[in-house]
Amino acid sequence: MIAAHLPVLLVVVPLAAAPLIVLLRHAGIAWALAVAAAWFALGAGLALAAEVARAGVVSYHLGSWPPPWGIEYRVDALSAFVIVLIAGVGALVAPYALRSVAAEVPPERRYLYYAVHCLCLAGLLGMTATGDAFNLFVFMEIASLAMYILIALGRHRRALLAAYQYLVLGTIGATFYVIGVGLLYLATGTLNLADMAARLPAIEGTRPVLAALAFITVGLSLKAAIFPLHLWLPNAYAYAPSAATSFIAATATKVSVYVLMRYYFGVFGAHLVVASLPVPQILLGLSIAAILTASLVALWQADLRRLLAYSSVAQIGYITLGIGLATRDGLTAAVVHLFNHGITKGALFLLVGGIALRAGGAGFERLRGLARSMPLTCFGVTLAGLSLIGVPGTAGFISKWYLVLGALEAGHGWLAAYVVLTSLIAVAYVWRFVEAAYLSAPAAGAARVAEAPLPMLATAWLLVGACVWFGFDTSFTVEGARRAAQLLLGGAP
């Protein structure tokens, strides 16, 4: 009975937890509710993934109105995969937040933090689960508004400006998306993505459809921080509370990339986007530029959080590179990297949150000799850093491997070489951390700091463990991504 409603409960439970938290106004209860909602979402997400693996597509009709008249929630191989990533990271960040939020957010605002965290989780899950174009916009705005608040809760006053800039750019992005959806609706008369996909071939190549494609591409690229529309990202990641950064960095941009893939291959169709328009060439060009410039900028950052933020822009470049290849291996690489980079960056930001808590910041001058006082944290950062580079035995290697295969399959040997060579820049910026933490003497007169609190360390290490686990056992990630890529290229949404 309850199992039939999982696609909607996945979204409704975190969504309902938020107002409940605001009514109860107690930070401890708020935290417990947020953890419960996040773990429920993870359970629902895993159950849905199992159901999708068994039955193919799970379709849920809201209010029993059949699509295309009613809103449909549609979970397939691709969305189930992204849901597991979001819910998994959410379920780890929620328990982590207890110590981190207590240290960074004033007491009277703590319960609000958890309310907004639940809203953000609900929004991101809703974006992934829904099969309705306008419903997706509403969830996108729920998630985005929640993120602006999460960022603004940062301690430094620059967090406010970062949130404001993200609000302006994010709203432009969402409005561009909704203009695109409006044009599609005027042209097709439907908002259901599957229905839209069935009606678009009849009017393919007409100007409103092309304009809609352009608007949706630009809008979602802003949300996904695809180079050169990434300007909001570094400050937002650097000044938000640690728990918020970890959650947003691991999930938010990935969901937007997922929506972009869904539109390109599930709605407009590969025959339009790939075969008759220069979209793949543009994506490849932007990705190549993103990887090189963002990696080089990351190298010169004075703060570890900003370094990781710029590295995120570069890593999104690898994901869009896979989309631009538009081959089976390329798309598999894009989907695998979406997941692997999500857990890697999540682990890194969780650990850096511990460092910021104990050392009072993540500037490189504070990291000197830190491995002596925080050995477990520093070892975790190093391991996750190896996954960021793509060293064999880590999750990052799997994505880079399929990216290289995809580039070779598409006949771009030089692109394969480019992926390998640019990974060397990642070696350089991860090395900067290793050099500071392991090979430098602590600054004279610096107080010896304690290891990060156990709950923070444990949740972070679970994700670090996942980075290593998915480097060896690829049955979930690669098989899931392969099914998703098959689905995308098959044309069905």
Add this chain to the structure above:
Amino acid sequence: MAQLAGHYTYWVTVLLMAAGLYILIARGNLVKKLIGLSVFQTSVYLLYIAPGKLIGGTAPIVDAAFQVYSNPLPHVLILTAIVVGIATLALGLALVVRIREAYGSIEEDEIIAADARDGDRE
């Protein structure tokens, strides 16, 4: 010419869209930027609502006497979009209030200058 006049709602939409984006980019005052953002969002409401109206159309109630119906769905969608727009504007203004408390200014260049003086201090 008749075609231009017949599509006047689209011209208004495009004008508002461009004007909103221009204010957003050209102005350094954080409140004025939000006004531009609002104008930009409002143009989209028009984009959705105008085509929903059919001249001579009635409410979509099935009756043998009527053949032409107006589409009510865009109105419902835009009601939602208006709520989203209000929430965004309210949050934006709340952030501006906090920025003014923290920096003593709502001019973007002054705030950036204050941050630059600050250096990289935490």
